[in-house]
Amino acid sequence: MTETESGLREEPDAVTGAELPLSERVEAILFIVDEPIGLVALAAAVGAPVPAVRQTVESLVEDYDGRGAGPRRGFELREVGGGWRLYVREDLDPVVAEFVGGQAPARLSQAALETLAVIAYKQPVTRSQVASIRAVNVDSVVRTLLARGLITELFADSETGAINYGTTDALLQHLGINSLDELPPISPLLDDGADGFDEGTVR
Template sequence: MSEPQPDPPAVEPTAPEEQLALDVADFPGGIHGALEAVLMVVDEPVTTPALASALEQPVADVEVALAELEAGYEEQRRGFTLRQVGGGWRMYSRHEYAPVVERFVLDGQQARLTQASLETLAVIAYRQPVSRSRVAAVRGVNVDGVIRTLLTRGLIEELGQDEESTATLYGTTSYFLERLGLQSIDELPALAPYLPEVDVLDEIAEGGRG
């Protein structure tokens, strides 16, 4: 009969690896640079305790650093500023630069219009008031999504309904004229001859409904 084997030695559980302590002094900009790095990526105000926790710094030190950043931006007249809103901190463009920011945003929206949107807008501009089905007939594709985009951008609007078909009619807005620097649609370039005549448009649209 074999002798009983001794129990294996107890194994001490391995403690989880401790997270390395964060020392903001190791960064070139210190606590101020660390705060700027965090505030540049947030999309809503962040509280002082939340920032202190992220940087592993005392709340009092973070409060002082935030105040110093805010004062520094003001003194340097930077294009952005740091403000405390709704109990949290966030970077904002300075209100003095609102005109240039607005121009950039509006120009960017215009630049991001797709080719399909531009083609649809051209048809509406030259054939207004025009129904969605007629626009679709000219382009040969469904334009529901494009129409919604142009409505959202404020470039076109509803102009009532067609008396016979009750279809919604669309036309361009004053904002459209403003973006093109025109006083009225009568000043549009002479591109209308390149679009189908009204009678042809009717035939195409009726064929598409059939």
């Protein structure tokens, strides 16, 4: 803390994000995104030129793959649909599946049930579309449903990179049905256009 000519004390400048190493800033953003993020958007998020971000991403890929001095990581930085996102390595899927399957079963929250219903009836559907229908943020709920194996990532939109979600066979087993065709019609339960559902696209 310093004192100005007027006698007022002045706090020192706080460390800003731009002063931190670029690799750390890029990793921080990649860690929290739920959908692949393009280089331009990533560069804007970390306040750095696109070429520098591209080089950083390439360095991180090599680092995670163990092509540098360190070991290979259990996750990888993968380009999907024109964007980048962290994923568990495919050969470690059995480890993750065993861990998730070994967790004590827990009842889904009301928010999770509502989100699952939207995905079941509207699939394929993106996270932002689900959020628009429910009028709330669904990031954490989607992660929970993914971890429980009730939904899965179907594909990434070729233009936006947004992940489209759908339900899994595990949901059918829990519901005791053979296919989504056996889901009860939802239209009679809704007023016209209620909750953001398009009457022409729901069952």
